[in-house]
Amino acid sequence: xxxxxxxxxxxxxxxxxxxxxxxxxxxxxxxxxxxxxxxxxxxxxxxxxxxxxxxxxxxxxxxxxxxxxxxxxxxxxxxxxxxxxxxxxxxxxxxxxxxxxxxxxxxxxxxxxxxxxxxxxxxxxxxxxxxxxxxxxxxxxxxxxxxxxxxxxxxxxxxxxxxxxxxxxxxxxxxxxxxxxxxxxxxxxxxxxxxxxxxxxxxxxxxxxxxxxxxxxxxxxxxxxxxxxxxxxxxxxxxxxxxxxxxxxxxxxxxxxxxxxxxxxxxxxxxxxx
Amino acid sequence: xxxxxxxxxxxxxxxxxxxxxxxxxxxxxxxxxxxxxxxxxxxxxxxxxxxxxxxxxxxxxxxxxxxxxxxxxxxxxxxxxxxxxxxxxxxxxxxxxxxxxxxxxxxxxxxxxxxxxxxxxxxxxxxxxxxxxxxxxxxxxxxxxxxxxxxxxxxxxxxxxxxxxxxxxxxxxxxxxxxxxxxxxxxxxxxxxxxxxxxxxxxxxxxxxxxxxxxxxxxxxxxxxxxxxxxxxxxxxxxxxxxxxxxxxxxxxxxxxxxxxxxxxxxxxxxxxxxxxxxxxxxxxxxxxxxxxxxxxxxxxxxxxxxxxxxxxxxxxxxxxxxxxxxxxxx
Numbered sequence: 001x002x003x004x005x006x007x008x009x010x011x012x013x014x015x016x017x018x019x020x021x022x023x024x025x026x027x028x029x030x031x032x033x034x035x036x037x038x039x040x041x042x043x044x045x046x047x048x049x050x051x052x053x054x055x056x057x058x059x060x061x062x063x064x065x066x067x068x069x070x071x072x073x074x075x076x077x078x079x080x081x082x083x084x085x086x087x088x089x090x091x092x093x094x095x096x097x098x099x100x101x102x103x104x105x106x107x108x109x110x111x112x113x114x115x116x117x118x119x120x121x122x123x124x125x126x127x128x129x130x131x132x133x134x135x136x137x138x139x140x141x142x143x144x145x146x147x148x149x150x151x152x153x154x155x156x157x158x159x160x161x162x163x164x165x166x167x168x169x170x171x172x173x174x175x176x177x178x179x180x181x182x183x184x185x186x187x188x189x190x191x192x193x194x195x196x197x198x199x200x201x202x203x204x205x206x207x208x209x210x211x212x213x214x215x216x217x218x219x220x221x222x223x224x225x226x227x228x229x230x231x232x233x234x235x236x237x238x239x240x241x242x243x244x245x246x247x248x249x250x251x252x253x254x255x256x257x258x259x260x261x262x263x264x265x266x267x268x269x270x271x272x273x274x
Numbered sequence: 275x276x277x278x279x280x281x282x283x284x285x286x287x288x289x290x291x292x293x294x295x296x297x298x299x300x301x302x303x304x305x306x307x308x309x310x311x312x313x314x315x316x317x318x319x320x321x322x323x324x325x326x327x328x329x330x331x332x333x334x335x336x337x338x339x340x341x342x343x344x345x346x347x348x349x350x351x352x353x354x355x356x357x358x359x360x361x362x363x364x365x366x367x368x369x370x371x372x373x374x375x376x377x378x379x380x381x382x383x384x385x386x387x388x389x390x391x392x393x394x395x396x397x398x399x400x401x402x403x404x405x406x407x408x409x410x411x412x413x414x415x416x417x418x419x420x421x422x423x424x425x426x427x428x429x430x431x432x433x434x435x436x437x438x439x440x441x442x443x444x445x446x447x448x449x450x451x452x453x454x455x456x457x458x459x460x461x462x463x464x465x466x467x468x469x470x471x472x473x474x475x476x477x478x479x480x481x482x483x484x485x486x487x488x489x490x491x492x493x494x495x496x497x498x499x500x501x502x503x504x505x506x507x508x509x510x511x512x513x514x515x516x517x518x519x520x521x522x523x524x525x526x527x528x529x530x531x532x533x534x535x536x537x538x539x540x541x542x543x544x545x546x547x548x549x550x551x552x553x554x555x556x557x558x559x560x561x562x563x564x565x566x567x568x569x570x571x572x573x574x575x576x577x578x579x580x581x582x583x584x585x586x587x588x589x590x591x592x593x594x595x596x597x598x599x600x601x602x603x604x605x
Contacts, residue, residue, distance in 0.1 A: 006405035014402055018416040024431045044442045086325040093322035118581045120337030122574050126354045143333040146326045177318035206424035208538040227426040245427035252422040260415035268486035
């Protein structure tokens with residue numbers, strides 16, 4: 001059954017789904033290449049116009065997109081690196097090391113996933129206000145630097161992917177925990193680390209709720225915060241807004257183009273084991 | 275030395291081990307080294323899990339408890355340091371607040387409008403992706419692409435597509451003879467449009483989760499069903515769906531949690547008007563209402579009370595789901 005070959009109808013329906021998935025993105029680019037006046041006419045444009053360069057430029061300067069993109073790269077990169085590193089440490093401990101309280105501690109990790117972010121946003125804001133971190137990037141980096149999902153994901157992977165004999169052999173040779181970590185765990189965990197890194201990067205890049213509370217458009221915004229500023233004019237220029245949306249989305253689309261298969265594999269893997 | 279048996283592997287542990295290189299004679303350096311080795315084995319697991327718990331304590335647990343504390347006070351965003359004790363007044367006010375109930379109603383409606391079709395479509399899509407396909411990797415990546423799009427970028431595009439006068443949706447409706455719909459101002463229409471954004475972004479993601487679960491269904495189940503003369507659709511209904519029940523339950527929980535927190539889509543679907551969720555609050559969700567109370571009206575105490583109300587609602591849903599699931603399993 002699993003190997004049942006798809007009929008023609010399957011391809012047609014899948015092609016429709018693909019079109020539906022990609023159309024809003026393609027149309028973002030089309031709208032970004034037109035003028036605001038053209039977008040206020042019917043029928044809407046279906047093909048590219050000649051205004052892309054101008055719109056990108058206006059979006060770039062008006063919404064401070066260059067700074068915003070740089071900030072977002074810093075935030076998403078740091079969060080991804082931190083999450084991967086700390087999750088691998090904790091995941092290894094939970095998967096392969098026996099220590100007192102490991103079971104309840106793991107249960108606690110999983111339980112933290114159920115806490116909605118809204119529940120902590122008010123005190124978190126008061127905290128960063130007190131530290132004078134409002135509008136600083138650490139305000140959005142530190143609260144998301146570790147996550148229960150990452151710890152759980154790495155644990156599930158290492159339970160199967162890291163043979164106990166390998167760890168024991170290193171121990172027999174007198175290797176310290178740090179050496180085991182460096183020479184045995186990290187190499188074994190590398191595929192999962194890569195997937196977790198990409199998933200975290202995408203999530204951090206697209207994060208919206210907390211950044212819009214902690215950052216403003218005038219300080220050091222992330223792309224998402226900068227985008228909300230673009231739409232706030234009295235007579236918003238839709239083609240410029242679309243150019244901004246395009247700028248904010250394009251880097252991730254490139255990541256998807258290159259690593260799409262691995263990301264798909266990671267989500268499916270996380271699903272089965274989770 | 276029960277501690278040593280509790281750690282990694284008893285065979286590799288012990289003071290003799292590092293002494294092996296020194297020919298079996300114990301010198302002070304080796305004693306110290308073996309002691310360090312034991313400490314390492316005993317304490318490094320805690321060191322490895324510590325970062326998670328330290329960060330969680332600072333940015334998860336402390337805020338969680340403090341929200342409860344703040345919800346019992348009057349706190350203004352402009353001066354968060356001065357808190358006046360008001361007891362349960364923030365909560366009683368919520369109870370009498372028509373905008374709170376409106377936001378709760380909207381959250382439920384938009385949640386249903388987005389979650390139910392989303393998961394149903396994802397299930398069908400996963401079924402198609404489970405066939406032996408040429409270009410299957412392409413289709414999988416393609417349907418996942420919306421997941422890479424941010425709430426902000428996606429919503430801004432959909433605002434244009436759902437425009438009343440020049441939007442593509444209304445243009446398409448008019449070409450087949452329907453009247454234009456005011457997607458931003460109609461109550462149902464706006465909630466439907468907001469739900470569309472959620473559906474677009476998450477259907478492919480859920481489809482992949484279902485696909486992973488489908489691939490774990492044993493082939494024999496299908497073979498015996500086929501022997502009994504079940505059609506493909508019957509097989510889907512009687513083999514695939516029951517086998518996927520835990521996964522479906524899981525995605526329902528995750529989507530429900532996500533729907534409760536819906537924020538970015540309704541915020542940006544409102545054009546430049548801010549956090550009201552439409553001119554008549556017609557698509558203001560609880561998440562948006564919390565933001566409006568805290569960061570537009572500057573009442574952090576009330577925002578905290580809304581946050582706790584949201585948490586209680588989630589707990590209620592979780593409890594209901596548990597009851598439902600428990601009953602199904604005992605049947």
